[in-house]
Amino acid sequence: MRRPPCRGPRTPGPAAPDAAGAGARTAGRPAGGRRRTVPGPRHEDVAAFDALDARLRGTPEPQAAGATAGVPGGGPAAPVSTASEGVAPPPAARSTTRSADGGGGGTRAAGPGRPGRGRAFTGVAAAAVTTVLAVVVAGQVSEGAQETHAGAQPQGRAGPRRLRRLPRTGPARPPPVPARPPAAPATYAEKMARKYPLDPRLAADGSFATIPGRDKAPGTGPVTRYRVDVERGLPLDGELFAEAVHRTLNDDRSWGHGGARTFERVSSGRADFVITLASPATTAKWCAKSGLDTTVDNVSCDSASTERVMINAYRWAQGAATYGDDKLHTYRQMLINHEVGHRLGRNHEFCSADGALAPVMMQQTKFLTTDGATCRINAWPYPTS
Incomplete structure (x- = not known):
């Protein structure tokens, strides 16, 4: 079973005390001289996740191997820093044993009941808790931003509602009246028939x-x-x-x-x-x-x-x-x-017969009747032509 990569934050912190000496720093290392880490791109120490898990649960932090009475060669253990402080546990807190089947398939954490595997699972849980905390904090920040925005402009959970443009209910505009073509100039006959x-x-x-x-x-x-x-x-x-x-x-x-x-x-x-x-x-x-x-x-x-x-x-x-x-x-x-x-x-001439055309030289502006005979209007000297 492969351990998931752990992506918790890591911040450099103060170095571990050097009281145990060089021997204490190498006591918990396996035969190859390599430190035991969680698989993944960052290779965090397993002990660091144990300390973080203890702080999250409110239990005493696990001490390094050899720091308690039940561990051979135990002495005063170096203080263990939590993962949030970014300080790896001292090397003396680790010890290695061969696997129970003797196959040499990897290193195991020392202690009763093979606590190494428990520590590995605890580290994975700590990484998961850290991720959950990050998501919760991010959600709270996002909700705060939404509340701030909502104070300026109320919005529903589904996002801002867009107002529908309602059709105009006013009276419809009348169709444009086509421009009238310019009136043609009045003809000679039209002008002569007008009164001024x-x-x-x-x-x-x-x-x-x-x-x-x-x-x-x-x-x-x-x-x-x-x-x-x-x-x-x-x-x-x-x-x-x-x-x-x-x-x-x-x-x-x-x-x-x-x-x-x-x-x-x-x-x-x-x-x-x-x-x-x-x-x-x-x-x-x-x-x-x-x-x-x-x-x-x-x-x-x-x-x-x-x-x-x-x-x-x-x-x-x-x-x-x-x-x-x-x-x-x-x-x-x-x-x-x-x-x-x-x-x-x-x-000047006069009306010759009743109903006849008036002579053009008759004073037609004044009258059409002379000696009891009334003529019809006439404008021409030769009207029958």
Whole structure:
């Protein structure tokens, strides 16, 4: 039976007293002069484990061989140090005998009842107790550390519990609203059908700005050149006004019908007349130069004594009750054709029959009925073309 290796701590301690002399140090050694030790990598002395086992059990420590009366050649034994003090027992405490079977299979501890084997088992038990003590101490240290940690953050025996993330119970977020594509620019017809706010008593800057550029005459016949001016300070689209004038005058239903003439817009050089978009106050001022009063119904005029055909901005923006809000485009075409007709030498006309189309030279801004006959609105000199 092999003895398990003993791994108890070993700390160097003071040397054994030298009173017994050299003879005492060698008395307990076997014939080969070797000390008897526990098998294992550290080779501790058997006597050291005997002393430790005695201290753990609370019994008197075993004395070295020869130190008691029952041992031949016994004398005062040297003090035995425990394993915890790390001092090996003195050599005099050991003696060897041959094994009972005489086989010389190893050394045996001397004494009655072959105590050597008991000592070996006692050493093994001491090593086991030492190991248990080490485990217990380590466990107590570990528990203390856990208690210290538990004081800061309580934990169960199975380790720290992890909190489950609960699903949100709030209202679900609405899906993102897709971005709207940029609105397409309004078309010419859409702009001409809109109503624009304007004060009927508005008095703007009184000065004019010419719409730049040129629109060539698209038709045949004599070319009539005109310029478009817009009073500064008006909250209206001058470019839209210039486009409306050119489109209207060159429509085949207008004054160029049948190739009688064609109209060309210029911004510089000679012009036969100037179509002017002006505030009500400025319109009244320029019409008065030709003896015309436009303040009564806030109307437009052809100031024949000047180069300007005046279009009242209020009427351009708001229209007239005779046309309503749903016929603004048609009303603006009539306004241009009527005032340019005066420049071309046409005079006012009246409703000829009830239900007939009103002549374009009729004052449709003011009324549609004359002499008991009511006409329908009409924007063109040649509406049937």
